[in-house]
Amino acid sequence: MDIIVGDHLTKKIDKLKVLEDLTTNVKQIQDDVLEEILTLNSSTKYLQNFFHGRFxxxxxxxxVPVVTYEDVKPYIERVVNGEPSNVLSARPITGFVLSTGTSGGAQKMMPWNEKYLDNLTFMYDLRMHVISNNVEGLEKGKAMMFYFTKLETVTPSGLPARVASSSYLKSNYFKNRPSNWYYTYTSPDEVxxxxxxxxxxxxxxLCGLVQRNEVTRIGSIFASVMVRVIKFLEDSWEELCSNIRSGQLSEWITDIGCRDSVSKVLGGAQPEMANTIENICKQKCWKGIITRLxxxxxxxxxxxxxxxxxxxxxxxxYTNDMLPLISTIYASSETQFGLNLNPMCKPEDVSYTFMPxxxxxxxxxxxxxxNDVVDLGDVKLGCSxxxxxxxxSGLYRIRIGDxxxxxxxxxxxxxxxxxxxDNVVLSIDxxxxxxxxxxxxxxRAKLALDDSSDLMLVDFTSYADISxxxxxYVVYWEVKDKSQDRKIKKxxxxxxxxxxxxxxxxxxxLDNVxxxxxxKEESVGPLEIKVVCHGTFDSLMDFFISQGAPIGQYKTPRCIKSGKALEVLEKSVVATFFGTG
Known part of the structure; x- marks a missing residue:
């Protein structure tokens, strides 16, 4: 035991030293990173457009110009359609990372290689160190993590295209991950x-409920997924309890990997466990349901x-304000950016320290x-x-839009x-x-709703109605009764x-314009709130998933641009309101 503890402390000290070195030598490390990228990729067809000789x-x-995705899309499509990787990258491009396509418009396709997963794994390891320094006792339990994978598509070049989370979860990095507390989950990999x-x-x-007394942390990539989980639990808890009581998995679970692995987790009938969960879930008010379960x-x-x-x-x-909400990593389809080194801070205070x-x-x-583009080491406090x-992976000076x-x-x-x-807007005139x-x-409107009613806002989206x-502006609201958890019906x-x-x-x-x-000019009409019935935003999510959006990385689009998505919302409207006065 002493040896294990000593080794654990040594690893923590090593990671602390890595973190201190990275954050102390920012300019030198950034220069070294750029030199490595340019030295390796100077002969690529893209970069050859902008220089001859030393680079x-x-x-x-x-x-080299600062560009948007649309500027480099033709080069990416050349590799997608079978041209060699050296159109963009000297390293072999081994696949494409798909953006979620719900925060800023159409889904994008970014080139990636093993270096992307190297960096992601590095960030995960540092994240583990940061969290363990702030929360005690995690090693005594398991993580109930709601991770999802999506069937990949194969491009004409034969390379896979999938979302970043699936790229990691399907890789050897995940399969051969360390057997320490951080990577110990309630769910088998088959799930x-x-x-x-x-x-x-x-x-x-089901796995998380059966092992409810071993769960020390809960998580998903995005908060929207956690809300989706609770809504799903609301609709499924009786069936889940039935499975636990009998020790048998529901017949509609047809995936062989799930059936075999989850049956082992169930481990036979557990009527007492089922009764306990049932007594918690059948209460009318679900405030604090997560901490009770x-x-x-x-x-x-x-x-x-x-x-x-x-x-x-x-x-x-749902946690009764009893559990911290921790945002650990800031990342995108293009790259990983940084870590939250103060994970116990309030959500509104989260900042990410960039890793150079x-x-x-x-x-x-x-x-x-x-045109005054500055380096990481030259940004100024308080500036945006x-x-x-x-x-x-072959992207050069690409604007992220954040x-x-x-x-x-x-x-x-x-x-x-x-x-x-930067690019999500409503506009009429x-x-x-x-x-x-x-x-x-x-x-601001939500505060008024809280003060003058028993309703709470569940989710929202909007669109600019020019019909x-x-x-x-039209803003769709899904609301629920917070005192009794009654859903808003027609x-x-x-x-x-x-x-x-x-x-x-x-x-x-909204602003002065x-x-x-x-x-004054009356070129924009009165804002309209349309209240939709319970489950509408689940249906909206289902729609985007059917169009290719990944469940594990789904984010409710705040501005709707799809006519079919609007149809999902419109058929669920139960009331409409305009401002008077």
Whole structure:
């Protein structure tokens, strides 16, 4: 035991030293990363467009343009369609990472290679170190993690295309992961790898409930998934209890891997366990349901920044404000960015310390000269930037579309808070409403809903309706009764005064350009709130999954651009409201 403890302490010290070295030598490490990328890839067809002969940092910054995905898409498609990797990368491109396609529009396809997984595994290891330094006793239990994989597509070149989480979960990095506490899960790998997300989710829950007294942490990639889990549990707890009581898995679970592995986890009939879970779930009010079902859980690990902040009140409700919500990693389909080194902070205070060894980072000032692109080591406290990435997989100076603000430094490494996506907007005329402004407006209206009714906002989305003259903003709300957990049905009456006030508060929260268009020039009509029935946003999620979005990385789109998605919402509308006054 002494040897194990000593070895554990040594590993923690080693990781601490790595973290300190990385965050102390930011500029040198960034220069080394860029030199490595350029030295290896200088002969690629893409970079050859911008230089001849020696290629150093100065020439790179002078000649290689800052681009968007659409700019490099033709080069990516050449590799997708079978041209050699050296169109973009000297390292063999071994696949493509698909973006979720729900936060900013159409799904994107990014080239990747084993270096992406190397960096991801490195970040996971550091994440384990950071969490273990802040939470005690995790090694005494298991993690109930709601991880999902999706069937990959094969490109004409024969290379796989899949979301980042599936790329990791299907790789040898996951299969051969260390057998330590951090990678000990309640669910067998066969459940995680099941491509049918309903069977996957059901089996995740079943395994987690059977081992409820061993669960010390709960998690998913995005907070929206955790909310989805609770909704699924609401609909399935009786069947889950029946399975636990009998020791037999439901017949509709047809995936062989799930059936065989979960049957072993069930381990026979457990009527007392089933009765305990049943008594908890049959209560009318589900406030604190997570902590009652999993009493030893110490935190929920999931992304609650950006658009995921919407789900913080709902998760706090289901945990009775007793479990910290921990956002650990900031990453995208292009690269990993950084870690939250203060994981126990409040969700609204989360900042990510950028790791200088995973990619070369540059930043475009939001306020200032857009051509004055600065390095990671030169950003200024309090300033806002759009991130630009050059990675090891063949992307050079690509704009990510994320707007970040510098909140501090860990040694010399900047810490960034995610502010918003740059390209998610509502617009009718000259008005331009971005995601951050929309969230502020909804949050202000939500306070009024909380104060004047027993309802709570479950989820929302919006779109710019130009079918009317003038056009106007439509915001879809799904609400529920917070005191009794009753769902809003078509026969329930909703308070006209309350929702009209919410409409006015939202409009009052939007910027001056919107107000001029709305009230002075009347080129924008009154904002409309449409209340939808219970389960509508589950149906919306099902729709996007049917269109290719991954369950494990799904995020409710805050601005709807799909006509078919609008049909899902419209058929569920139970009431509409406009502001009066």
């Amino acid at each position: 150093d940092k100065e020439i790179f910054k002078k000649n 995680t790898l099941c491509p049918d997300y309903k069977q996957n989710l059901y089996c995740h829950l 999993w009493p030893k859980a110490k935190y929920i690990e999931t992304i609650v920044t950006g658009s995921m902040a919407q789900y913080v009140p709902t998760l706090n409700y 060894n995973v990619s070369y980072f540059e930043f475009i000032p939001v306020d200032g000269d857009k 930037y759009e991130a630009v990435v050059t990675n090891f 707007i970040l603000v510098v909140t501090g430094f860990h040694n010399k490494a900047p810490q960034f808070k995610f502010v918003r996506r 000259l008005d331009k409403t971005n995601e951050e402004d929309l969230f502020k407006a909804v949050n 009317t003259v003038p056009g106007h 026969h329930m009456e909703l308070e006209q005064e309350t929702f009209s006030k919410c409409c006015l508060l939202m409009e009052d929260s 919107y107000k001029i268009c709305r009230f």
